Amino acid sequence: MDNKVDTFSFKVDPFDTDCFNQLSWKVLGKQILSVATSHARNRGFDKYDKDGIPYLWVLSRMVVEIDRYPRVGEEYSFSTWIKNYYRYFTDRYFYIYDADGNVIGRVLTIWAMINSETRQPADLKSLFGNEFDQYVCDANEFEIQRSRIRVNHPCSNMVRHTYYTDLDTNGHINSIRYIEYVLDAFPLSVFQQNYVSRIEMEYNAESYCDDDLYVNLEEVQPRQYNAEISRMTDGKMKCVCRSNIQFSQS
Amino acid sequence: MDNKVDTFSFKVDPFDTDCFNQLSWKVLGKQILSVATSHARNRGFDKYDKDGIPYLWVLSRMVVEIDRYPRVGEEYSFSTWIKNYYRYFTDRYFYIYDADGNVIGRVLTIWAMINSETRQPADLKSLFGNEFDQYVCDANEFEIQRSRIRVNHPCSNMVRHTYYTDLDTNGHINSIRYIEYVLDAFPLSVFQQNYVSRIEMEYNAESYCDDDLYVNLEEVQPRQYNAEISRMTDGKMKCVCRSNIQFSQS
Numbered sequence: 001m002d003n004k005v006d007t008f009s010f011k012v013d014p015f016d017t018d019c020f021n022q023l024s025w026k027v028l029g030k031q032i033l034s035v036a037t038s039h040a041r042n043r044g045f046d047k048y049d050k051d052g053i054p055y056l057w058v059l060s061r062m063v064v065e066i067d068r069y070p071r072v073g074e075e076y077s078f079s080t081w082i083k084n085y086y087r088y089f090t091d092r093y094f095y096i097y098d099a100d101g102n103v104i105g106r107v108l109t110i111w112a113m114i115n116s117e118t119r120q121p122a123d124l125k126s127l128f129g130n131e132f133d134q135y136v137c138d139a140n141e142f143e144i145q146r147s148r149i150r151v152n153h154p155c156s157n158m159v160r161h162t163y164y165t166d167l168d169t170n171g172h173i174n175s176i177r178y179i180e181y182v183l184d185a186f187p188l189s190v191f192q193q194n195y196v197s198r199i200e201m202e203y204n205a206e207s208y209c210d211d212d213l214y215v216n217l218e219e220v221q222p223r224q225y226n227a228e229i230s231r232m233t234d235g236k237m238k239c240v241c242r243s244n245i246q247f248s249q250s
Numbered sequence: 251m252d253n254k255v256d257t258f259s260f261k262v263d264p265f266d267t268d269c270f271n272q273l274s275w276k277v278l279g280k281q282i283l284s285v286a287t288s289h290a291r292n293r294g295f296d297k298y299d300k301d302g303i304p305y306l307w308v309l310s311r312m313v314v315e316i317d318r319y320p321r322v323g324e325e326y327s328f329s330t331w332i333k334n335y336y337r338y339f340t341d342r343y344f345y346i347y348d349a350d351g352n353v354i355g356r357v358l359t360i361w362a363m364i365n366s367e368t369r370q371p372a373d374l375k376s377l378f379g380n381e382f383d384q385y386v387c388d389a390n391e392f393e394i395q396r397s398r399i400r401v402n403h404p405c406s407n408m409v410r411h412t413y414y415t416d417l418d419t420n421g422h423i424n425s426i427r428y429i430e431y432v433l434d435a436f437p438l439s440v441f442q443q444n445y446v447s448r449i450e451m452e453y454n455a456e457s458y459c460d461d462d463l464y465v466n467l468e469e470v471q472p473r474q475y476n477a478e479i480s481r482m483t484d485g486k487m488k489c490v491c492r493s494n495i496q497f498s499q500s
Contacts, residue, residue: 014287015280015424019417019459026415030265037264072419163434164441165276167269169322174265184413188459191414209269209438 004137006039009077012070020191022069023076025183025199029176032062032107035078036092043135048127054116055127059175060089061110063144063200066096068104075099078107081139085132088112088121093140108144147200149242151228154216158185162211172206173213173240182227182243185215194223194247202242207231213240223247254387256289259327262320270441272319273326275433275449279426282312282357285328286342293385298377304366305377309425310339311360313394313450316346318354325349328357331389335382338362338371343390358394397450399492401478404466408435412461422456423463423490432477432493435465444473444497452492457481463490473497 008031016027040046040057048055070076077097084091089110096105112121124132160181168174179201183191207213207229214230214237227243258281266277290296290307298305320326327347334341339360346355362371374382410431418424429451433441457463457479464480464487477493 013280013284014419015283015426017419018414019419019421021419024415030263034263034265163430164268164436164438165274165430165434169264169267169269169271171269176265180413180415184415186414188414 004135005079005081005139006035006042007077007079008035008038009075011075012072014072017072018191019188021072022195023071025179025196026176028064028069029062029179031078032064032094032109033059033175035080035094036109036111039080039092045128045131048113050127055113055122056116056170057111058114059109059203060112061108061146061200061202062175063108063146063198064105065107065144065198066105066196068098069195070098070104076104079139081137082132082135083138083140084136085124087123087125090124090132093144095140106140106142106144108146147244149200149202149226149228149244151216151218151226151242154218154228156185157214157216160184160213160215162207162209162213164209167209172208173211175201175203178203178229178241178243181213181215181229182217182245185217185227190247193250195250196245197248198244198246200244203240204242205231205233205238205240207240220244223249254385255329255331255389256285256292257327257329258285258288259325261325262322264322267322268441269438271322272445273321275429275446276426278314278319279312279429281328282314282344282359283309283425285330285344286359286361289330289342295378295381298363300377305363305372306366306420307361308364309359309453310362311358311396311450311452312425313358313396313448314355315357315394315448316355316446318348319445320348320354326354329389331387332382332385333388333390334386335374337373337375340374340382343394345390356390356392356394358396397494399450399452399476399478399494401466401468401476401492404468404478406435407464407466410434410463410465412457412459412463414459417459422458423461425451425453428453428479428491428493431463431465431479432467432495435467435477440497443500445500446495447498448494448496450494453490454492455481455483455488455490457490470494473499 018024080094083093092109094107216228224246230237268274330344333343342359344357466478474496480487
C-alpha cells in the first residue's frame with residue numbers, strides 16, 4: 001500500500017478562493033492535475049519516450065464530488081492512487097481530506113496516453129508492459145459512476161471567446177478553464193444559495209486560442225444540469241467537452 | 251534587516267505555465283499578492299479592526315519588471331519589504347530570484363488601507379502610530395519609476411464580460427485578472443516573438459460580476475503600449491484601471 005498511494009497537503013491561500021471565501025475551482029482543479037502528475041512522476045511514469053517521440057497523459061474524464069469546500073486559511077490534502085488500467089485508459093482516484101482527516105471530497109479521473117505527434121492514444125501494455133500492476137490498488141471504498149451526458153433542449157447558451165491566458169502548456173485551452181466556462185454559465189445568485197456538490201467533465205476534443213466556444217446548458221433535474229461546449233470545426237459544430245453539474249443548497 | 255525582509259520560495263508547477271512553458275501571469279501576480287500578505291501577517295499588520303470595523307489593504311499600483319521568466323520545474327523566490335510609508339500609502343518592493351540567487355525580476359507595489367464600510371482610505375499613522383517605522387528598510391538598490399498612463403488614440407478595443415470565476419474574495423474582479431485582460435488584448439503571435447519585460451497596473455475603481463469591461467490599447471512607442479479598462483457607471487464610461495505594458499524580443 002505504501003508504494004501505491006501518495007498524499008499531498010495544501011493550505012487555502014487568501015487569493016485562492018472564490019467570492020464566498022471557499023477554495024476556487026481554478027485552484028482545486030489545477031491541484032487535481034498537479035497531484036496526479038506528481039504521483040506518476042514519483043514512480044517514473046509521468047511521461048514516456050518511444051523512438052524519440054514523447055507520449056503524454058491527457059485527461060479524458062473527471063468527476064469531482066465535494067461535501068464541503070476548504071475555506072481560507074484551512075489545510076487540506078489529497079491522496080491519490082491508480083485503481084485500474086485498461087488497454088487505453090487508467091482510472092485514478094483521489095480522496096480530499098480536511099485538516100482533521102475527514103473525507104470532504106472524492107475524485108475519479110480517467111487518463112489516456114497519447115503519441116504527441118499523431119495525437120492517437122497508445123496501447124498502455126505495449127508501452128509499459130506489466131509495470132502498472134505494482135501500482136494498482138483498491139484504496140477507495142466508494143465507486144464513482146460516469147454519466148451519459150447529452151444536451152437536447154438547451155435552456156441557455158452563451159459564447160466564450162478564448163485568449164492567450166486560457167492556454168495550457170500544449171497551446172490548448174486548459175482543461176480546468178472549461179469547468180469555469182460551465183460555472184460562468186450560471187448567474188451569481190445560484191452560487192449565493194447553492195454550492196457545487198458534483199461536477200463531471202468529459203473531454204472530447206481540443207480547442208485553441210481565438211476560438212469561439214458555444215456553451216449550451218440544459219436542466220435535467222432540479223439543481224442538476226448538463227452542458228455542452230462546442231466549436232465550429234470544418235463548417236460544423238463539434239462538441240469539445242461535456243459536463244454534468246449538480247448543486248446542493250448551502 | 252532580519253526583521254524587515256521575508257523570503258518565500260516556489261517551484262513552477264507544470265500547470266502554472268503559459269503555452270511557452272513559462273510561469274504564467276495568473277500565478278506570478280497571485281504570488282506577489284500572497285507574499286505581500288504573508289509578510290504583513292508575520293508582523294501582525296495584514297488587517298486591522300477599529301471600533302469593530304475591519305480595515306483592508308487594497309492594491310493601488312503594481313509595477314513588475316521581468317528579465318527572465320522561471321520555466322517549468324524551476325525554483326524561484328521572492329523577497330519583500332516595506333520601503334516607505336506615507337499618510338495613505340505604503341511602498342512595498344520585491345526582488346524575484348532564480349534558484350542560484352540571481353535577480354530575475356523587480357516589483358513595486360503601492361497599497362492603501364481602506365475602511366471596509368466607507369471604502370475610504372485610512373490615515374496610516376492614526377491606525378498604526380509609529381509601528382511601521384521598525385519595518386521600513388531600504389533593501390533595494392533599484393528604483394522603479396511610476397508612469398503617467400493615458401490612452402488618447404486607441405488602436406484597438408475589445409469588450410470583456412465578467413463572470414463568477416473572475417471574482418476575488420471581496421466580490422470584485424480580481425486585480426490579477428485585469429493583467430490578463432490587458433495581455434489578452436494582443437494576438438498570440440506577439441507572445442511568440444516577444445516576452446513581457448515590464449507591466450505597470452494602476453488600479454482606480456472596482457468592477458463586479460456581469461460587467462462589460464472595455465479594454466482600449468494604444469501603442470506609445472515600439473513594443474510599448476498603454477491600456478485603459480473602463481466600465482459604464484451612471485451613464486458614463488469610467489476608467490477602472492490603466493496599464494503600461496512593454497515587450498522585449500525573445
